[in-house]
Amino acid sequence: MIPATPELLKTADGRPLREALVAAQARSKRKAFLLVFPLLVFVLLTFLIPIGYMLKRSFEHDGLSKSSPTLTAWFQANPEFDHMNPPEGAFAALVTDLAQMQADKNTGMAGTRINYTVPGSISLFKKGAREAGDMQPPFKEAMLKLDPAWGDPALWYGMESAASKWTTDFYLVAADRKLTATGWERGDDKQRIYLYLFFKTFLVSGIITLICMLLAFPVAHLLAVLPMSKSSLLMILVLLPFWTSLLVRTTAWMALLQEQGIVNDALVALGVISNEGRLSMMYNMTGTIVAMTHVLLPFMILPLYSVMRVIPPSYARAARSLGATSWTTFRRIYLPQTLPGIAAGSLLVFILAVGYYITPALVGGAEGQLISNLISFHMSKSNWSLAAALAAMLLAAILLLYWIYDRLVGIDRLKLG
Amino acid sequence: MTQSSAQLGGTQSAGTAFVVFDHVQKSYDGVSLVVKDLNLVIGKGEFVTMLGPSGSGKTTCLMMLAGFETxxxxxxxxxxxxxxQVPPHKRGIGMVFQNYALFPHMTVGENLSFPLEVRGMARDQREAKVKRALDMVQMGAFLNRRPAQLSGGQQQRIALARALVFDPALVLMDEPLGALDKQLREHMQFEIKHLHESLGITVVYVTHDQGEALTMSDRVAVFNDGRIQQLATPQDLYERPDNSFVAQFIGENNRLAGVIEDISGGRCLVRLATGEVIDATPVNVTTIGAKTVVSIRPERVEFKPEMMPAGVHTIDAEVLEFIYMGDLFRTRLRVAGSDDFVIKARNAQGQRVLVPGEKIKVGWHPQDARALDP
Structure with missing residues (x-):
């Protein structure tokens, strides 16, 4: 019988049972912890800390706030000033800070920070800083005379926001928002590149996942049902791409698919297409999809194979003996049992595809670029905060997908191999 | 019941031929035959068991009948x-698999409904049939469970119900009780037997467990080396094996090797290597001087002088070991130079207990000792 109050149970020498259990398990728990400790440190140093740092960078930029104490103080004192027509005090604070920036030689950093939200601000700041030391009050008139752009309400919104080093500006830019005379607004359709690129990335990843699934299913099935000697040979063929450098594989696709490539040459030689009508399968979306499907295919095959391998053939036989045609057997009996593999493979391929960089960069041309290429572009332009904001959005989207997946399929049903 | 009692007498099934294997051969590699010239006629309503060691071809025969092998x-x-040429789904044969093969992603009810659905049966009709089939195996309360939530015995019942729910005339069972523990297995043997009798279906049952075969079957086909060694009722199989393989495979048996000294009137005398002469019934030996192996069941050996049949040869024996088995006493003797001659005696009131070292004489009715191929 199970006692109603288990906490009253004692060991033979009178110690509480729970305490004795903890003591008995402590040693093995300590051992287990020591075993995983190096990995824990590694993950912390190389994964969690950089990601945390990246997330921080997406919210933080001190380009202006560091060098504009006067202006920052003024913004704090006047939280509800008129952006359309900032008062003399604001200009006075601005001139003071600009003069100091000129002396400290950090005008560029401040201008760059404002430039992220209000394009064209770097030259404005440099010009302003050069003149600020000689300026006489009233500063408002003097500044507007120097350049009417100083009266732009968008600039004042931008400076107000940048006066604090903590900001959501980069997320707003990444979400295709734009500073206007009335604050943050939806940008022009032509300039809305980020969300469009997110959408395109997800769409392309979805297409690649679907193609991978259709291609991988028969291969995985063959792997699972063939006798060992043949299936291991096939397995080597599946794994061969893994052992080849990604760069080599992508270059091979370039050799195959470009306009003067092998496929086009063959088609022309066979008379399927004319020499003028060569297909452009490279440096566009087609190239990106073909090459990425090839690269990611093993990630779909392997989880599918691991699930299919353990489905006993007796299920299909049972279904057949119960009167089901081979198609019904596949649809009602076999396919549902492969779902954990399909789900795992799709999740894996989709997430990898969403973050893919090298292949679209090499074979995508202008049309086949994905969001990671844009992130890389902003990093190369030293706009780390925007790159970080875009990456954080990508990360959030993937976590959201993962959560939906968990709700729909259940993460415990995932079989990765 | 008249049919089965007629079979106990050793005659062929009175029912019409329902399943016929006509000179069937099967090869997987084109080099060797797994099934060599199989001829078997199974009557309607009969319970026939294919019994044999693994690799004897019995499962291949079942798979050919089900349509999974040609x-x-x-x-x-x-x-x-x-x-x-008929594909398996058009044969209308019910089948129970070794590991039940219940579809894990469907409930018990969906599993049973599946064969009815693929036959295009209406929903209310399906539900009625599923319920009836579940009640038949006393599993009515488990309609909405998943197979993984059931015990082995319960899964076994569901598999049975699923194979019967679409009213097949023929049901194949491929070692269906192999995964159950002994007690449950024996219980299920009777249940399957009763279902067979009450439904009037024909059952072809594959097993390597001879006890199971003897308990359940109308007739048993003993397979070895791709051939049927003997096709007979359980009683005939046990008491009148046709050859040494069958004698050896079914039940325990003592083997004494010797040479035929005399044959006359359905009796023969066999001289053992050590010089003793014993009585036996010739089965597949015909000539004097031929080598033979005499097979005697342990429980048919007599050791009490007052029980010894008159006029038969007896043979000296020394008690080596006495094992108390509860319902039986099992005694190992040295007979004619062989150390593994076993006799079994019922643990009856006043049964004599043999002591190791004791010298006794053993004998038997000549019809219980069968002189078989060496």
Missing amino acids: ATHGEITLDGRPIN
Whole structure:
């Protein structure tokens, strides 16, 4: 019988049972912890800390706030000033800070920070800083005379926001928002590149996942049902791409698919297409999809194979003996049992595809670029905060997908191999 | 019941031929035959067991009947219709698999409903049939469970119900009780037997467990080396084995090797290597001087002088070991130089207990000692 109050149970020498259990398990728990400790440190140093740092960078930029104490103080004192027509005090604070920036030689950093939200601000700041030391009050008139752009309400919104080093500006830019005379607004359709690129990335990843699934299913099935000697040979063929450098594989696709490539040459030689009508399968979306499907295919095959391998053939036989045609057997009996593999493979391929960089960069041309290429572009332009904001959005989207997946399929049903 | 009692007498099934294997051969590699010239006629309503060691071809025969393997040569007919070219789903044969093969992603009810659905049966009709089939195996309360939530015995019942729910005339069972513990297995043997009797279906049952075969079957086909060694009722199989393989495979048996000294009137005398002469019934030996192996069941050996049949030869024995088995006493003797001669005696009131070292004489009715091929 199970006692109603288990906490009253004692060991033979009178110690509480729970305490004795903890003591008995402590040693093995300590051992287990020591075993995983190096990995824990590694993950912390190389994964969690950089990601945390990246997330921080997406919210933080001190380009202006560091060098504009006067202006920052003024913004704090006047939280509800008129952006359309900032008062003399604001200009006075601005001139003071600009003069100091000129002396400290950090005008560029401040201008760059404002430039992220209000394009064209770097030259404005440099010009302003050069003149600020000689300026006489009233500063408002003097500044507007120097350049009417100083009266732009968008600039004042931008400076107000940048006066604090903590900001959501980069997320707003990444979400295709734009500073206007009335604050943050939806940008022009032509300039809305980020969300469009997110959408395109997800769409392309979805297409690649679907193609991978259709291609991988028969291969995985063959792997699972063939006798060992043949299936291991096939397995080597599946794994061969893994052992080849990604760069080599992508270059091979370039050799195959470009306009003067092998496929086009063959088609022309066979008379399927004319020499003028060569297909452009490279440096566009087609190239990106073909090459990425090839690269990611093993990630779909392997989880599918691991699930299919353990489905006993007796299920299909049972279904057949119960009167089901081979198609019904596949649809009602076999396919549902492969779902954990399909789900795992799709999740894996989709997430990898969403973050893919090298292949679209090499074979995508202008049309086949994905969001990671844009992130890389902003990093190369030293706009780390925007790159970080875009990456954080990508990360959030993937976590959201993962959560939906968990709700729909259940993460415990995932079989990765 | 008249049919089964007639079979106990050793005659062929009175029912019409329902399943016929006609000179069936099967090869997987084109080099060797797994099934060599199989001829078997199974009557309607009969319970026939294919019994044999693994690799004897019995499962291959079942798979050919179910349609998962094709015969390399020969014809299989079902109810007069050749079925070699008929795909499995059109044969209408119920099948119970070794590991039940219940679809894990469906509930018990969905599993049972599946064969009815693929036959296009209406929903209310399906539900009624599923309920009836579940009640038949006393599993009515488990309609909405998943197979993984059931015990082995319960899964076994569901598999049975699923194979019967679409009213097949023929049900195949491939070692269906192999995964159950002994007690449950024995219980299920009787249940399957009773279902067979009450439904009037024909059952072809594959097992390597001879006890199971003897308990359940109308007739047993003993397979070895791709051939049927003997096709007979359980009683005939046990008491009148046709050859040494069957004698050895079914039940425990003592073997004494010797040479035929005399044959006359359905009796023979066999001289053992050590010089003793014993009485036996010749089965597949015909000539004097031929080598033979005499097979005697342990429980048919007499050791009490007052029980010894008159006029038979007795033979000296020394008690080596006495094992108390509860319902039986099992005693190992040295007989004619062999150390593994076993006798079994019922643990009856006043039964004599043999002591190791004791010298006794043993004998038997000549019809219980069968002189078989060496």
